[in-house]
Every structure is written in C-alpha cells, then in structure tokens.
Amino acid sequence: MKKIKWMVPTFYIIFLMLPIYWLLNMSFKSTTEIINVYSLWPQDFTLDNYKTIFTDSTWYMGYVNSVTYTVFNTIISVSAALPAAYAFSRYKFLGDKHLFFWLLTNRMAPPAVFALPFFQFYSSVNLFDTHIAIALSHCLFNIPLAVWILEGFMSAVPKELDETAYVDGYSFPKFFFKIFIPTIAAGIGITMFFCFMFSWVELLLAKTLTATIAKPIAAIMTRTSSTSGYELGLLAAAGSLTIIPGAVVIYFVRNYIAKGFAMGRV
Amino acid sequence: MAKITLKNLSHSYLTKQSNDADWALRGVNIDWKDGGAYALLGPSGCGKTTLLNIISGLLKPTEGEILFDDKNVTALNPVERDIAQIFQFPVIYDTMTVYDNLAFPLKNRGLSKTEIDSKVKEIGEMLELTSTLNNKAAGLTADGKQKISLGRGLVRSDVNVIMFDEPLTVIDPHLKWVLRSKLKELHQKINRTMIYVTHDQIEALTFADQVVVMHEGQIVQTGTPVELFEKPKHTFVGHFIGSPGMNILPCKIENGQINFEGKILPNNTSIKKTNFNKTQVGIRPEFINFSNEGIKVKIKRVSDTGRHKVIDTECSSGSIKILANASAEIPSDSAYITFDQKYTYVYGDDWIIE
Amino acid sequence: MNKTLNQKAWFFVIPVFVLVAFNAVVPLMTVVNYSFQETFGSNVFAWEGTRWFKEILHSERFHASLGRQFIFTFIILLIQLPLGIAIALTMPKKGWGVPVCLILMSMPLLIPWNVVGAMWNIFALPEIGFLGNSLNSLGFDYNFTQQSGDAWFTTILMDVWHWTSLVVLLSYAGLNSIQPAYYQAAEIDGASRWDIFRYIELPKMKKVLTLAILLRFMDSFMIYTEPFVLTGGGPGNATNFLSLDLVKMALGQFDLGPAAAMSLIYFLIVLLICWVFYSLMMKDEGRT
Numbered sequence: 001m002k003k004i005k006w007m008v009p010t011f012y013i014i015f016l017m018l019p020i021y022w023l024l025n026m027s028f029k030s031t032t033e034i035i036n037v038y039s040l041w042p043q044d045f046t047l048d049n050y051k052t053i054f055t056d057s058t059w060y061m062g063y064v065n066s067v068t069y070t071v072f073n074t075i076i077s078v079s080a081a082l083p084a085a086y087a088f089s090r091y092k093f094l095g096d097k098h099l100f101f102w103l104l105t106n107r108m109a110p111p112a113v114f115a116l117p118f119f120q121f122y123s124s125v126n127l128f129d130t131h132i133a134i135a136l137s138h139c140l141f142n143i144p145l146a147v148w149i150l151e152g153f154m155s156a157v158p159k160e161l162d163e164t165a166y167v168d169g170y171s172f173p174k175f176f177f178k179i180f181i182p183t184i185a186a187g188i189g190i191t192m193f194f195c196f197m198f199s200w201v202e203l204l205l206a207k208t209l210t211a212t213i214a215k216p217i218a219a220i221m222t223r224t225s226s227t228s229g230y231e232l233g234l235l236a237a238a239g240s241l242t243i244i245p246g247a248v249v250i251y252f253v254r255n256y257i258a259k260g261f262a263m264g265r266v
Numbered sequence: 267m268a269k270i271t272l273k274n275l276s277h278s279y280l281t282k283q284s285n286d287a288d289w290a291l292r293g294v295n296i297d298w299k300d301g302g303a304y305a306l307l308g309p310s311g312c313g314k315t316t317l318l319n320i321i322s323g324l325l326k327p328t329e330g331e332i333l334f335d336d337k338n339v340t341a342l343n344p345v346e347r348d349i350a351q352i353f354q355f356p357v358i359y360d361t362m363t364v365y366d367n368l369a370f371p372l373k374n375r376g377l378s379k380t381e382i383d384s385k386v387k388e389i390g391e392m393l394e395l396t397s398t399l400n401n402k403a404a405g406l407t408a409d410g411k412q413k414i415s416l417g418r419g420l421v422r423s424d425v426n427v428i429m430f431d432e433p434l435t436v437i438d439p440h441l442k443w444v445l446r447s448k449l450k451e452l453h454q455k456i457n458r459t460m461i462y463v464t465h466d467q468i469e470a471l472t473f474a475d476q477v478v479v480m481h482e483g484q485i486v487q488t489g490t491p492v493e494l495f496e497k498p499k500h501t502f503v504g505h506f507i508g509s510p511g512m513n514i515l516p517c518k519i520e521n522g523q524i525n526f527e528g529k530i531l532p533n534n535t536s537i538k539k540t541n542f543n544k545t546q547v548g549i550r551p552e553f554i555n556f557s558n559e560g561i562k563v564k565i566k567r568v569s570d571t572g573r574h575k576v577i578d579t580e581c582s583s584g585s586i587k588i589l590a591n592a593s594a595e596i597p598s599d600s601a602y603i604t605f606d607q608k609y610t611y612v613y614g615d616d617w618i619i620e
Numbered sequence: 621m622n623k624t625l626n627q628k629a630w631f632f633v634i635p636v637f638v639l640v641a642f643n644a645v646v647p648l649m650t651v652v653n654y655s656f657q658e659t660f661g662s663n664v665f666a667w668e669g670t671r672w673f674k675e676i677l678h679s680e681r682f683h684a685s686l687g688r689q690f691i692f693t694f695i696i697l698l699i700q701l702p703l704g705i706a707i708a709l710t711m712p713k714k715g716w717g718v719p720v721c722l723i724l725m726s727m728p729l730l731i732p733w734n735v736v737g738a739m740w741n742i743f744a745l746p747e748i749g750f751l752g753n754s755l756n757s758l759g760f761d762y763n764f765t766q767q768s769g770d771a772w773f774t775t776i777l778m779d780v781w782h783w784t785s786l787v788v789l790l791s792y793a794g795l796n797s798i799q800p801a802y803y804q805a806a807e808i809d810g811a812s813r814w815d816i817f818r819y820i821e822l823p824k825m826k827k828v829l830t831l832a833i834l835l836r837f838m839d840s841f842m843i844y845t846e847p848f849v850l851t852g853g854g855p856g857n858a859t860n861f862l863s864l865d866l867v868k869m870a871l872g873q874f875d876l877g878p879a880a881a882m883s884l885i886y887f888l889i890v891l892l893i894c895w896v897f898y899s900l901m902m903k904d905e906g907r908t
Contacts, residue, residue, distance in 0.1 A: 008710040009717075012784075013724050019781060020727055022750050023739045038748045080635040087632035092623045099633065101898060106644050108838055108890040113883055114643075140643035143636055145835075149790075152827030156797055158355060159623075160408050160436035167439065186793040193726065193789070201732050203845070218732040232742065239735035246730035247723045257793050258718045324804050344808045351808055353801040359819045374810035418809060 020243075026236035034232045049237035059238070062217035065131065067245050069206075069214065070199040072135035073142060077195045078188070080139075081146035086176075088147065089154040090162070100151070103144035114140070115208045122209055129211045137209060138199045145198065146191045153187025154180075189256030196249045200242075217242060268334040268426040268459060270321065272296040275330035277316055290316045292483045294330070298461075298476075303453045305474035306463045309506070313483040314463045318429050321461065323347045334426055350419025350428045354435045356411030360404040364395055367403045368417045375422070389421045392452070409441045416449075420456070430462045434469065446472060467507050479503050495550075496609065501616045504548045510576065513554075515583045517547040517612065524612050527561045527581055532607045542614035551576070551589035553606035556597060560604040568596055579603070655880035672881035682882070684857065685865040686889075689841060692776070692861060696840040699780055701833060704787025705825075709817070711792055725785045733782075737849025740778045744850075764851065768858035771851050775859050778846060783839070787832045794828035795821060830901045834894055841890055862886060 026034050027049055028042040037043060053059040087093070088100055118137055119128075127133040161183070165175040181188065200218075207219040221238045250257075275294040283289055291313045298304055306314040319325040321332060323344040331340050339347050359367050368386045377385075390396045393413045398406060403414055412433055419428050430449075434442045450473055453460050464470050470477050471491040478488045479502070486500035498504035504512030518525040519540050525531075526547050563579035563586060570592065577588040577596055588603065590596065612619050655672060676682050711721050728736070746752040746763050751774075755762040764774040802820050811819070822829075844863035847853070853860035853868070860868075866882050 005710045009707055009712075009721055009725075012707050012788075013721070016724060016728055016781065016785070018750065019739055019743050022743050023731075023735075026739070026742065034742065035748065038753050040750070076639070080639055083632035084636040087629035090623060091626040091629035093625070093627050093629045096629075099637070101895065103636070103640060104834065104894065104898075105891055106640055107835075108842075108894065109883070109887050118643075136639070137643060139639040143640050147636060148831050149828075152794075152831060153797055155827060156824060158408075158436065160355065163438075164436055184797070186797045190789060190793040194786075197726075197729050200730060203732060203734065218734070221732060221735060232738075235735065235738060239731055239739065242732060242735070243727050243730050246726060250722050250726045251719060254719045254722050257722065257789070258713060258796055322808070324807070344804075345810050349808065351804070353805065355799075355801070357801050357805040359823075361819060361823050370811070371809040374812075374815075415805070418805075 020240075023236050024240050026232060027240045028237075029233055031231055031233045034236075046233075049233045050241075052234060053237055053241065058212075058215075059217075059220060062215060062220035063241065063245070065210075065214050066200060066206075066216040066218065066242075069131040069134040069138075069216070070196050070245075072131060073138045073199045074192055074195040076135060077139055077142040077146045078191055081143055081150050081191070085147050085150035085154055086180075088151045090159060100147075103147055106144050107141045111202075111204045115204055118205060119208050128209060129213045131214045133209050134206050134214065134216070135199075137205050138202060141202075142195045142198055146195055149191045149194065150184065150187050153184040157183050185256040185259065189253035192253055193246075193250050193257075197246055200246060269300045269336070270296070270298040270427065270459065270461075271333040271336070272317075272321070273331045273333070275317070275320060275327050275332070277313075277320060277325070277327045277329070286483075289483055291320070291327070294485055296478065296485070296488070298459065300335075301457045301459055302476060303450070303460050303474050304462065305470035305477045306461065306480060307465070307467060307470040307477050307506070308480035309465055312480040314465075314480050315431055317480070318351075318431055318461065318463050321427070322349045322351050322429050324351075348422070348424045348426045350422065350425045352412065352415045352419060352428070352430045352433045354432045356408060356415050356436070358403045358411050358414050360402075362403055363400055364390075364403050364406070364414055365399040367414050368395075368399075368421050371418050371422055385421050385423070389417045392420070392455075393417050393448075409437050409445055412437065412445070416452075420452075425458060427459045427461060430460065430464075432464050433462075434464075434466075442469075449473060467509075471507075479506065481506075497611070497618075498548065499618045501546060501548060501613050504550075504611075508550060508552075510551055510587045510589070512548050512550045513586045514546050514548045514613070515581075515586070517545055517583070519545050519612070519614075524610075527583055529561055531605060531610060539614065539619065544615050546613045546616075547605075548611045548613055549605045550609060551587045553609040554586070554588045554603050555606065556588075556590075556594075557602050557604045560602040562600060563603055564600045565597060652880075652884065655877065655884050672878045673885065676878060676882050676885060681865065685860050685862050688857075688860065689862040692772075692843075693837060693840045695776055696779055696783075697833065697836055699776070700784045700787050700836055701829075703780070704784050704832065705791050705829070707784070707788045708791035708795055709821075711788070713796065722789075725788055728782050729785050731782075733845040734849055736778065736782055737846040740774065740781075740846070741850050744774045766855050768855055771855060771859050775847050775850060778850060779840065779843070782846065783836065787836065790828050790832045791825060794825040798824050826901070830898070833901075834897065837897070838890055838894065841893075842886075 025039075025041060028045050028047070029039075030044060030046055030048065033039070033042070033044055088096060114137075122128050122133045122137070127136075157180070161179070162175065165179055170179070203216075203218045203222075206216040207222070210216065210219065217238065221235060272294055275291055276289055277291040278289045280288050286292065294317060306317060308314050316325065320327045323339070323342060323346070327340065331338055333339065334347065344351075359370065362370070365386055368389060369382045372382045372385060386399070387396070390399050393416065395410070395413055395417065398410065403411065406414065415433075416428075419425060434445060437445060446469060449460075449462075453473075462470065462473050471494075475490065476488060477491060477494055479486050479494065479500075481500065481502040487494060487498065487503045494503055494507050498507065498512060501512075501514050504514055515526070517531075519542075520530075522538065523530050524547055531547065561581060563581045565577060566580050566585070567578040569576045569578075572592065574592055575590045575594065575596060577590060579586045579588060579601070586603070656670070707725075712718055731739075741749075743749045744751045744764050746756050752762060752764075761767075762770050764770040798821065802824075803816065806816050806820060842863055843861060844867065847859050847861060848864055848867075851859045853864045863886075866879060866886065869879055869882065
C-alpha cells in the first residue's frame with residue numbers, strides 16, 4: 001500500500017515534466033533544428049536564445065515588469081481579502097450571501113469584454129503603461145479568488161477559538177495576527193501563490209494597458225511570432241524562464257501549505 | 267479498568283538531544299491506582315499533552331516504559347491499548363448524526379446492532395443527549411459536541427483509561443462549571459481511571475483525587491489538592507497553586523536557621539545542607555499575620571474581594587501578599603508581620619528543604 | 621458555524637468591494653450597451669432591441685459550439701477532480717518530498733497560456749514532437765491537425781496537464797488544514813482508511829473542493845488561448861469551443877452587436893450554472 005502511494009505523485013510528476021523537458025529541449029535549439037529535426041536532446045546545442053533574453057533589455061525588463069506588478073497585486077489582493085474573508089466567515093450581514101457570490105461572478109466574464117473600457121479608463125487617469133494599473137486591474141479577478149479561498153480556510157477554524165482568545169484577554173488585532181493567521185497558514189500560502197500565478201499569466205489586460213515601460217513578459221513573448229514566422233527557440237527559452245519566479249514563490253510558502261494545521265492553543 | 271505505571275519516561279521531539287531543554291519529558295515516574303481521577307496540571311509547554319499522548323499511544327516515547335496492569339504496552343497503538351481520549355476542541359464526525367457518532371467505535375469493533383443500540387441509548391441518557399440522538403452532530407453547541415466526544419469514549423465497555431486533554435477550552439465559562447460537575451459525577455458512577463490534563467488549577471483541584479504538577483518536562487509534585495496547597499515541594503507548585511500564589515522570597519541560611527530580612531525565622535527543621543545557588547523562603551498569603559513585632563513591611567495597597575482582603579506589602583527583599591479576613595483591620599502605613607511556623611518552608615534551588 | 625449578526629462587518633468588506641466593483645461596473649455597462657445595438661462601423665449605432673439575442677439563441681452555429689463546450693467541460697471535470705484529489709491524498713506531508721512536489725507540480729500553472737498552446741503544438745506534432753512521434757511509432761495513427769478525435773484527445777490532455785495541479789494544490793492545502801486530533805480520534809475509534817476519507821477528509825475539504833470545481837468549470841468553459849494556439853479550433857470546427865467561436869465572430873465579421881449579445885449570453889450561462897452548483901453545495905451551511 002505504501003509503495004502505491006508513492007507511485008501516484010511520481011507518475012504524475014513524470015507526466016508533467018515531459019512537456020517541460022521538451023520546452024527546455026527546444027530552448028537550447030535553433031528554430032530551424034526544432035522544425036526540421038526530431039531529437040530528444042539538442043544536436044546543435046546553442047545558448048543563443050538565452051543570450052538574447054539576458055542581453056536585450058526589452059526582454060529581461062519584461063520579466064522585471066511582470067514580477068513587479070504581480071507582487072503588487074498579490075500584496076493588495078491578499079491584504080484586502082483577509083478582513084473581508086473574516087467578515088464573511090464569522091458574521092451575517094445584509095446581502096452577505098449575494099455579495100459573496102457576486103465576487104466570483106467577476107471571474108465569469110471573458111476578459112476581452114474589459115479590455116477596451118479598461119484602456120479608456122486607465123488612460124483617462126494617466127495610469128496607462130504603469131505597473132500599478134495592471135496590478136489594480138488584476139484585482140478584478142484575483143480579489144474574489146483570494147476572498148473565496150481564505151473564507152474556506154477560515155470557516156474550518158471554529159468560532160470558539162476566537163471567543164476563547166477574547167476571554168483570555170487578547171485584543172482583536174493581537175488575536176488576528178498571533179493566533180488566527182497561523183491557524184489558516186495553508187490558506188494564506190495557497191492564496192498568495194494563486195494570486196501570483198493568475199496575475200502572472202494574464203495576457204490580454206497586461207498587454208492592453210501597457211506600451212513600453214511596464215510591458216510584461218507574456219506580451220513580449222508574443223513578439224516571437226513575427227513576419228519571419230515563429231521564433232520557436234526564443235519562445236521556448238522565454239517560456240522556460242517564466243517558470244522560475246512562480247517556483248520561487250511557492251518555495252517560500254511551502255511551509256505554510258504543508259504544515260497548515262494548528263496544534264491548537266495550549 | 268487498569269492500574270497505570272510509568273517508568274522512567276523521557277521524550278524528545280528532536281532526533282538528537284544536547285541539553286535538558288531538548289527534552290519535552292524527563293524521567294517521569296508515576297504509579298496510578300485503578301479507577302482513580304487524576305489530573306496533570308501545569309502551564310503551557312510543560313509536557314503534559316506529550317505525556318498524555320504517550321499514555322494513550324498516539325506518541326511513542328524516546329525512553330521508558332508504560333505498563334497497564336503490569337503489562338508492558340509501550341509498543342501497542344491506541345486501539346490495542348483500549349483507551350479513549352477527549353481533545354481540546356470537539357472532535358466529531360460532522361456528517362453523521364449524534365447516534366451514528368456514538369455508534370461508530372462500536373461498529374468498527376464488530377458489535378451487533380442490538381448491542382450497539384442499547385449501549386448508545388444508555389450513554390445518551392447518561393450524558394443527556396437522548397433528545398438529540400437523531401440530529402446531525404454538526405448542529406450541536408460546543409458543549410454538546412464535547413459530550414459526543416466523551417460519549418464515544420464511554421460507549422466502549424473495554425476502555426482502560428479515559429484521557430482528557432483540556433476538554434473545557436472551548437466551552438462557555440458558565441457551562442464549564444456544569445460540565446466539570448458532570449465529569450466528576452460520571453467518574454463516581456462508572457469508576458474508570460480518568461486522567462485530566464489542564465493548566466487551570468481550579469479544574470484540576472476540583473476534579474482530581476490526586477494531582478500531578480508538571481513543570482518543564484518533569485513532575486515536581488504529586489499529591490491531593492490539600493497536600494499541594496499546604497506543603498508545596500517546589501517553588502513552582504507554590505506559585506502556581508493558590509490565588510494569589512505563595513510568596514517566595516530570597517533568604518539566607520545561617521547555622522541551620524532561616525535568616526530573612528535580618529530576622530531569624532522559627533523553623534520546623536534544622537537545615538543541614540547549605541551549598542545551594544539559591545535559597546528562598548516560602549509562605550502562603552493565608553498564613554501571614556499582623557503583629558506587634560516581626561518583619562517590617564510597608565503597606566502598598568489593599569484590595570477588597572468581598573470575602574477577603576488582599577494586601578500588597580513591600581519589604582527590602584521583595585513584595586509580600588497577605589490574605590486577611592474581610593473584617594480584619596489593616597494597618598495603614600507600615601506594619602510588622604509574622605509567618606505561621608507550621609507553613610513556613612525553605613527552598614534550596616527551588617526544591618523544598620526538609 | 622453560528623455566525624453572529626453584525627452589520628458593522630461591512631467595514632471589513634469595503635476595500636474588497638471598492639477594488640472589485642470599480643473594475644467591474646464600467647466595462648459591463650459598455651457591453652450591455654453594445655449588445656442592444658447595431659454597428660455600422662465608424663461608431664454609428666442603431667437600436668436593435670433583442671434581435672441579436674433571438675438570433676443567437678436560435679442559431680445552429682451557437683448550438684454546435686455550445687454543445688462542444690459542454691462536452692469538453694464535462695470531460696475535464698470528470699478527469700481533473702478525482703485525479704487532483706487522489707494526487708493530493710498521496711503527496712508527502714513532510715520531508716524533502718514536499719518542496720519537490722510543490723515546485724514541480726506548480727510549473728505547468730506558471731507558463732503563460734499562449735506558450736502552453738505553442739509548446740503542446742510542437743510537442744504533439746507527428747514528426748518532430750515527442751508525443752506525436754512516440755504515438756505514431758507505437759502504431760497509433762495520430763495527427764491532431766487533421767483528425768478530430770486526435771485534436772480532442774490532445775486538447776484534453778493539454779488541459780489536464782495544465783490545470784490538474786490547481787485541484788491538487790487546493791486539495792493538498794485543504795487536507796493539511798485538518799487538525800491532527802481528528803486523525804487521532806479516528807485511530808482510537810478504529811476507523812478504516814476509507815472511513816477517514818469519507819467522514820473526515822472529504823467533509824472538511826468541502827469548501828475547498830467547491831471552489832476547485834467552480835474554478836475549473838468557469839475556466840474550462842471559457843477556455844480560449846490554449847486551444848486557439850494548439851488547434852485554432854480545427855480541424856474544421858472540431859475544437860471550436862464557445863470562446864473561440866465568439867472571437868471569430870467578433871473579429872471576423874466586425875459585428876459588435878451579436879458579439880456583445882453572445883458575450884452576455886455566455887456570461888449568463890456560466891453564472892446560472894455556478895449559482896445552481898454553489899447553492900447546492902452550500903445548502904447545509906446556513907443552518908449550523
């Protein structure tokens with residue numbers, strides 16, 4: 001039984017790694033080789049694709065820009081979501097169920113619908129081509145996600161825990177930060193990762209709201225389909241590199257996600 | 267029903283230990299009679315939950331043995347040890363009814379439907395849950411849910427020991443009293459060994475026949491509530507038990523006598539050993555009297571709690587709290603106090619010298 | 621949980637409400653406006669009432685892509701949910717396996733969706749891609765650009781590869797939030813592994829799983845970029861899912877009116893299904 005248990009995640013990971021290996025494989029090849037030759041590893045190993053990315057400032061700034069606004073967005077989303085999720089979890093108030101569901105509906109509209117109006121709005125307040133504009137616009141779908149995830153985890157913590165803390169003399173802020181947040185650590189870890197991830201991969205709004213200064217990497221990668229056809233090697237290299245920031249994020253929150261439960265207050 | 271013996275139990279959560287602090291439990295030895303009500307009392311982090319989990323089998327000790335009725339059970343898991351444990355917060359199966367919750371452990375042990383039914387109904391009545399038996403367990407209040415937790419332990423007739431890990435933590439204060447009395451009542455009725463872990467001295471002292479006080483992984487004193495109150499064997503017991511706790515102040519040992527504030531205090535024993543790092547005298551606030559001569563103190567504050575007066579005083583060695591009758595007359599500025607010789611103790615490096 | 625009635629809780633919710641509402645309202649009004657009008661290019665609009673809505677709801681093209689979309693989403697949910705939960709149950713909870721699993725499993729989620737589509741495109745090509753080449757050398761006649769069955773297979777495989785980890789991560793975090801006392805009590809009660817899953821783990825993961833289902837439903841129902849890059853909706857109309865068709869219509873014919881109307885209908889379908897599902901899952905929550 002124990003052996004089978006270990007096989008499941010292993011096979012899954014192997015399945016996940018095959019296309020990624022292929023992506024890495026392509027990143028070290030020239031586009032001609034990719035199209036013409038079937039090879040499990042690069043026959044003409046080349047670092048040209050990576051060289052382009054690391055030396056051309058439009059390329060590496062793309063990464064910097066993306067990291068910047070995703071971090072902004074993650075911080076804003078999680079900070080705003082925490083009190084809201086707490087309210088949804090612990091209190092009844094006018095319109096609460098509908099408000100909660102309405103939040104999720106903001107993820108249901110195709111983003112194409114928002115592109116033009118957002119463009120008009122952010123241009124009008126002089127926030128076009130800024131990181132904060134993208135960070136704020138991504139709040140549209142990330143905040144609802146954050147609230148829903150956090151509320152789910154908060155509801156698993158019995159309200160009696162709060163009350164016991166008050167009886168023991170804790171003030172609300174002290175209770176919230178010293179007792180409550182550690183209890184929902186897994187939820188916070190997951191929320192941070194998902195906010196980062198959904199903001200990171202969002203292409204349409206990020207492209208529409210920027211020109212050069214804050215252009216994200218996802219938009220720059222669309223440049224690889226030019227008049228001379230798809231520059232696959234370059235795309236593959238850029239794609240491989242996009243994995244890194246998110247992997248760093250999840251590495252940092254790994255302990256929250258894995259050790260989620262609270263030992264209870266003694 | 268079982269007699270419980272713990273031999274030289276030590277436990278560490280780390281794989282390698284370099285000093286005392288790495289051990290959660292150190293050299294614990296206990297001999298508990300069958301059918302008694304015992305309490306493990308101590309502050310957070312003293313090791314009492316660790317000890318409880320070792321007794322129940324949820325944790326395997328790094329060193330030492332556990333014996334139930336002289337049989338070594340150290341290698342057995344909780345099911346094999348026939349124990350029941352109630353946790354700090356109600357642990358119930360949310361999707362089941364109260365009835366099914368109580369029936370669950372019996373179902374897993376293969377009892378027949380009729381046997382299960384009679385047992386569940388019996389325990390349901392004992393715990394006053396009969397009217398809710400068919401309700402979803404998730405709908406009960408916190409104290410109701412704890413009763414279900416308790417019920418799942420009581421429903422099994424083969425249970426050796428029932429263990430409680432701070433079970434009243436999430437209960438409303440006014441219901442705590444009700445539940446506490448219920449537990450005591452239950453113990454008298456069913457006569458099984460019960461071990462109750464808590465950091466609340468009132469819970470421990472009212473529930474147990476015998477209290478084990480723990481501090482930093484060690485047992486500092488075992489005794490009846492009265493014994494613990496009248497003669498604390500460790501300064502920690504003095505501090506922890508009683509409200510307000512014992513006054514513990516530095517003193518000197520000279521020629522086998524206690525020298526406190528320059529005065530020789532009358533003492534019960536003659537103190538032979540003198541090479542301590544720290545010597546302290548301990549006296550409970552209840553056993554201090556005002557007099558015309560003795561130790562000089564300054565009166566700092568008098569608080570009236572209705573039944574007594576608590577007087578905060580100060581001397582050069584530190585502050586002394588005195589408990590007096592509500593009707594007693596308290597001097598206003600400074601006074602002389604004497605310690606009741608019978609209850610004056612001296613401690614060397616925190617342990618009593620006798 | 622017994623929630624206390626407290627209208628002041630609104631203050632906690634205000635930041636969220638402001639940030640989301642201000643993003644949501646303006647565009648919505650624009651779309652609604654378009655959906656009721658006809659464009660003659662150069663910003664000339666004529667009121668058309670509900671003509672577009674009627675046309676779309678009766679069009680065969682719409683029915684076809686809607687049908688394809690439902691089948692696709694159904695298959696996706698059927699695969700990704702049990703698979704995701706199963707993986708979360710077997711993942712290690714401590715040791716070096718934890719960061720390894722978390723990092724490797726999160727990788728597919730982090731790749732921009734156009735790259736996902738592009739890499740699977742190459743990956744699945746019969747001659748030069750690992751998947752395509754391997755399948756063909758094993759004897760299967762595989763060509764996703766020409767055979768509808770293969771196109772569906774590849775699209776589904778790509779989506780499973782891309783998104784299952786979302787279910788895994790949510791379930792894993794949910795599982796790890798269960799206090800050990802529940803497992804301890806179950807051990808003492810003599811519960812079997814299946815009992816533990818059924819009576820402890822599954823109920824405690826309810827909210828997290830509801831969210832996973834809703835998210836996967838919405839995202840797979842609105843899927844656009846990856847199949848667009850992978851198959852372009854082909855061969856023919858085989859993988860022309862709802863979003864793809866909508867964009868084709870909007871861009872190709874410059875018909876903002878019908879496109880906007882279709883967007884609204886699309887949105888309402890997603891909304892309705894989510895609402896129904898959410899209400900069903902949360903039916904019991906109000907009472908405790």
